[in-house]
Amino acid sequence: MPKPTILSNFAKTHRLRIVLKMRIKTTHEPLNLI
Structure with a gap:
């Protein structure tokens, strides 16, 4: 079992x-999110 923090x-994430x-x-504009 992984740690609670992980x-x-x-x-x-x-x-x-x-x-x-x-x-x-x-939005169909992924480049703006990068």
């Missing part, structure tokens, strides 16, 4: 990735 960090994917889908 689990929380993974959840945060996963959430950010989902948000970025949704933004790319809505």
